Amino acid sequence: MKLLSLNLGLLASIGAQICTAAEADNSSYYNPVLPGWHSDPSCTRVDDTFYCVTSTFISFPGLPIYASKDLINWRLISHAWNRGAQLPGVSWDTDEQQQGMYAATIRHRDGEFFVICEYLGVPGGIIGVVFRTTDPFSDESWSDPVRFATDRIDPDLFWDDDGKVYVATQGILLQEFDLETGQLSQPPVSIWNGTGGVWPEGAHIYKRDGWYYVMIAEGGTATDHAITIARAKDIWGPYDPYENNPILTNRGTDQYFQTVGHGDLFTDTYGNWWGLCLATRSGPEYKHYPMGREAVLFPATWQEGEWPILQPVRGEMSGWPLPIETRDVPGDGPFNDDADAYEFNADSAIPKHFVYWRVPREGSFSTTDAGLEIVPSRNNLTGIPFSKTHIELSGQRGLSFIGRRQTHTLFHFSVDVLFSPEEVGQEAGVTVFLTQLNHIDIGLVLLDSGLSLRFRATGTNEDETPEPKIVPVPEDWTDAPVRLHIHAENSETYRLAVSQGCKKPITIATASSALVSGGSGSFVGSLLGAYATCNGAGSGVQCPDGGVPTFQRWRYRPIAQFIAEDEAVPAEDD
């Protein structure tokens, strides 16, 4: 464990904008601009607003759309995949932890937004989907998808000047596309294999100055990840690779930001180029990165007839003048790095940035005057994943878990739980959840020995997995709500504690963030949330009666963001 020398005071006094005389016109900012799990960003600009979509795998709602006018403050405005009925039955048919909605592309054309994506992991193979809307600020307005058949991931959507539409997929394969019917021209044409890295994918096609550019990710999404580019005079090729590839990577470096790759480029209203791509704040050790793949912003220059030059990804960046800082963006979702402070009542909506693991079972989550009520699932947070014989314990019939992304290196998450279990096994708690196989939990559970506080963690690396701990509820505690706390007190450790009223919190355990880094969730990132289960008691999908907790006073307090292994920026809300 490293000693961290935090430069908090100094950075706090400078604030978000740092200008030196030599770069008076340029701006400085910190990465990641979309902290927390935001993999495979694709972005576009319409007038003065930038829009991005990121990948979400089996979490639901999926394909969040973020909007910003200044490239720094991003508001969650909708999810393209927000109703189970858009793809009936598909979510519950997905058995693996990292299937579902892979990398998407967002584009705008003639007043309409298009999100093209692919859903993996269902019998019958990959389902290609195109969601459309004229109002990306509204969930309801996103269409049911037009489906298409493909066996390669990461679709790009490109319109040529003559109005023809093309889809490029992993490979890189190109096909002409009919947006109304989902028909793709056959056979797919291989246009470029990249520069030799594994998995050439995540392609985006841009047309500039008479050239077709295909910019891709290759090297896999771990520490060899990179962005490379090729160009051709004809969309079908031949494509010539750029001699100075890769144009963006942190591979082979000791940078804190690793896995840099899978990006998209766009211009601002001044005509300056920018891009977003994914990165992981792990350092080359690649051991502690509970937030997974996050979205970072980089400036680019792209002279006429020339290749684009992308600025290397760092925690502190300097580049083109940013648009004037503003949170004047329509929509009712929070900005991505906001704090949470929710008192739920019967009229509360479930906050827009809360997500489930697959489409939830109807009626499992509701708001009442007592708080957010969660009807337990027989499936606990692990259950029996992939089970074909006990599908109701696999997580594929609703998992009673709801969470929000961990968006800061250091934070304090806490929530009151009111819980009166009647049957042994009934449990309610909070968790740092990466997947059903990688999570760290603290809850109240009724055991044969009585009502207890239980810490449990599960990771895919046995050495790292701590023993469970069971502590009886202190004798002087009453029936009043119990407060459950998860505190990231440094970049590598979570502290799990409980308290009641004004009594001093009791630490039940600490756990390494390596438990929720990579493992079975190398594509996803940690969520912080609440769960309820009866741990397999009952039958079918029904738990024994009772044991329904309500969660109240939900707080997520950002503390600081690490931008280097030994450098932290305090959160504005702190």
Ligand SMILES: *[C@@H]1O[C@H](CO)[C@@H](O)[C@H](O)[C@H]1NC(C)=O
């Ligand atoms: C890419 O590699 C495949 C398999 O070796 C080959 O069939 C294809 O022609 C290559 N594509 C290009 C554009 O070179």
Ligand SMILES: *[C@@H]1O[C@H](CO)[C@@H](O)[C@H](O)[C@H]1NC(C)=O
């Ligand atoms: C401003 O930023 C752009 C884009 O990163 C860069 O090319 C240019 O050199 C910078 N100008 C100065 C004066 O630093």
Ligand SMILES: *[C@@H]1O[C@H](CO)[C@@H](O)[C@H](O)[C@H]1NC(C)=O
């Ligand atoms: C979690 O659920 C599985 C499947 O029902 C069960 O085998 C396991 O014992 C449960 N874990 C606990 C701690 O009860």
